[in-house]
Amino acid sequence: MTEVENKQVIFKGYIDGVPQLGDFELKIGKLKLEAPKGSGGFLVKNLFLSCDPYMRGRMRDYHDSYIHPFVPGQPIEGFGVAEVVDSDDSNFKPGDIISGFTRWEDYSLINKESTQLRKVEPDDLPLSFHVGLLGMPGFTAYAGFFEVCSPKKSDYVFVSAASGAVGQLVGQLAKLHGCYVVGSAGTKQKVDILKNKLGFDEAFNYKEESDLNATLKRYFPKGIDIYFDNVGGDMLDAALCNMRVHGRIAICGVISQNSISNPKGISNLWNLIPKRVNMKGFLQSDYLHLFPRFYEEVSNYYKQGKIVYIEDIKEGLENGPAAFVGLFSGDNLGKQVVRVARQ
Amino acid sequence: MTEVENKQVIFKGYIDGVPQLGDFELKIGKLKLEAPKGSGGFLVKNLFLSCDPYMRGRMRDYHDSYIHPFVPGQPIEGFGVAEVVDSDDSNFKPGDIISGFTRWEDYSLINKESTQLRKVEPDDLPLSFHVGLLGMPGFTAYAGFFEVCSPKKSDYVFVSAASGAVGQLVGQLAKLHGCYVVGSAGTKQKVDILKNKLGFDEAFNYKEESDLNATLKRYFPKGIDIYFDNVGGDMLDAALCNMRVHGRIAICGVISQNSISNPKGISNLWNLIPKRVNMKGFLQSDYLHLFPRFYEEVSNYYKQGKIVYIEDIKEGLENGPAAFVGLFSGDNLGKQVVRVARQ
Structure with a gap:
């Protein structure tokens, strides 16, 4: 089994105040490109990661919210678009593109219980839209x-x-x-x-x-x-x-x-x-039952040229912390995305 | 036509801060006990007047609210229960009891366009309830x-x-x-x-x-x-x-x-x-269409002993300003009412 480098953006610990670059650190580990047998999960190569303001809330030591805080010492969690590399889940096969919760690293093991996990059907829309306009x-x-x-x-x-x-x-x-x-x-x-x-x-x-x-x-x-x-x-x-x-x-x-x-x-x-x-x-x-209707309506509006969507794409996982931190001073122009890899 | 004394509580002018006794003054005038022919209104003897916190909002020089400010130099306006004394409105005759907007004075001329004007049907409930529990x-x-x-x-x-x-x-x-x-x-x-x-x-x-x-x-x-x-x-x-x-x-x-x-x-x-x-x-x-249902349900609860209602009744129009001012320091015990006259 191939072993590869896996770059990660680690959350160092809970903070007060404005997020800073120093709240994160890069770590490079090794990883086998496989989804363990019996895990029921699948391994993905992350393509795009999403920088969203709600993530600031996960940097506090506050456990009474709708989503748990980041775990100090572990990679940040967030929405992303990724390609399946290996799978122990019969619903996903290598080459599939998914959107949903992943982690800020090159490769992530996704649990099948992951919420808001969706398979991205091939079409002519930018993949990054699945963490923005269509995510x-x-x-x-x-x-x-x-x-x-x-x-x-x-x-x-x-x-x-x-x-x-x-x-x-x-x-x-x-x-x-x-x-x-x-x-x-x-x-x-x-x-x-x-x-x-x-x-x-x-x-x-x-x-x-x-x-x-x-x-x-x-x-x-x-x-x-x-x-x-x-x-x-x-x-x-x-x-x-x-x-x-x-x-x-x-x-x-x-x-x-x-x-x-x-x-x-x-x-x-x-x-x-x-x-x-x-x-x-x-x-x-709370409104996920409306997601299919949203997806159809908004993707059609886009295809018909009735709406546009402005993205700010930073290249490279190592530039992820700066992209995220920049949200809080309005550095981004449109939806802030980090490109981790190309397909 | 009988001319009688008409005591009034006059609003002196717009204020900042907590209402004070000095924001009001008593004035005694004379009044003919008649509703002018052609006015379409009716003259009432005020029995109970209501002290309500929202009235503080009418002491500001702010005209963009749902109700206009009090008019400096004029009697305070507010909810009350009153008895019709003379009428140029065929819907109301002397002896009728009404609740609705009236003024802080012994006798008031009520315009038929007055909002939330209701005729009180005789029953065995306290009249003051029509500015409290049932008002x-x-x-x-x-x-x-x-x-x-x-x-x-x-x-x-x-x-x-x-x-x-x-x-x-x-x-x-x-x-x-x-x-x-x-x-x-x-x-x-x-x-x-x-x-x-x-x-x-x-x-x-x-x-x-x-x-x-x-x-x-x-x-x-x-x-x-x-x-x-x-x-x-x-x-x-x-x-x-x-x-x-x-x-x-x-x-x-x-x-x-x-x-x-x-x-x-x-x-x-x-x-x-x-x-x-x-x-x-x-x-x-905004919910007045529900008033009849409210009135029936709540008066029945009261008659059945399922609810009680605590009132704080001050005697005399001249004690009205103190009763109103007392609301803002919590002097009242229950609904604050002023009794102006007995039937």
Whole structure:
């Protein structure tokens, strides 16, 4: 049996604050290219790994969440696209492409009980889309927008972190649904992309605004029906002052707060009462029964040229930590992916 | 036409901070006991007036809410129970009892377009109940609990300001629904009432607790399914750390924050995501189609001895401002009512 090098990105230990390069270390081991007989699992060669903000939550010593923390001393776990190399599972054979939870290393042994494991059927879409547009982030956008936000045609929709992995699809789905859509992002380049490539009606750079409440009043003189919140913090506080009656807020992420031990706190929640706003935290994993419909609809939109999807692909597993760390300062332009290997 | 004295409680002007006695002044005028011909309205003698926390919101110069601010120099407006004295409206005749919006004065002219105006049919229930158990606060409890909280049998329910006008009915409805119910209040006497008269499973005095997060963990070791929030602030922040998966938070009031210009802010909203919590602000006025069902169910519960209702009745319109101001320091024991006159 061939023995090969297996490069790994190891999680060093629980942290406070913003993730740093030093929170990870590279390790090179050896591995036999086989799925042990009787294991019922299969061995994959990782092709793409996904950098997602929720992973910051797994760097805390907090065990009461929907997903367990990373294990110190072990490789990071995350969504990926991979090719089956050897298999003890009759459902998967060498050459198959899968998406689902894998680990940050060249080769991983996947347990058949792995959640959200899917076989990728060959088509002409980029493989990396299975951790982006057609994977967890895309499905988060779809489930969050349609199931949590209850959108109606002509609704005024605001999306924060709008050029990110989730936000860019939320905005495009909202446009296809007949909504008026404004997005916020943190650089001029991202704002240009929102307006010129992603079809948002308006977009602004939140870093250039001194009074977000006034900014939102300017972009939404009649108020916001739907706020798809990827950031929390000051932007959420400002949005709360600008909601319309019976507005909806989907709490998808809190990237502005992920790394802050003592966040400032949200002061404008009282607006939920006079405006009768519904605010809901959600996880895509509660809506997996809708995944087949999502996949068909969104892949068709893409093939028909009705939506685009912007990816930021870093080459090489060794550059994975930097790609992940960069999420928290907005270094990425679109969905952040790490290419580990080519097929 | 008889001319009589008409005592009024005048709203002096917009305020910041906690309502004070000095924000109001008594004025005594004269009034003809008639409803002007052609007005389509009717004149009432006010019997009971309701002191409700939402009225604090009407003391601000803020015109973007569901209800307009009080008019400086004019009597306060609020819910009341009154007897018709003269009428230019064929639907109402002298001697009829009504509940709805009236003004803080001996006699008021009611416009037929007045919202939530109801004729009180004679029965053996206390008239004051029409601004409490069977009026806006009772209906707030009913609509909030059944329509916003989606209760299930065996749910773990937490109610703050639990001995107040709304909270005491929420807790009793939850018990009748088969839930486990804990309430918080601000004195030992209120806590005793919650446990011994209102049938709550447990109750605690929040003023004696130094760590509300730990307190809630003690009372809800398995977490909270439903938090009916009447107070906002620190209690909401602590509840957010103790919600169960798919929990619901009904934001009914923020009495702890009503009078604070720069509240500290809520820091634990991120819990909405891993626990997929739904948090909704609501107003009873959105659910008025359910009022007849509420009235029948709750008055029957009361007549059958299945629920009780605790009122705090101050005598005399001149004591109205003190009764209202006392709400914000928890001076009231149960629903705060002012008796203006006897029938």
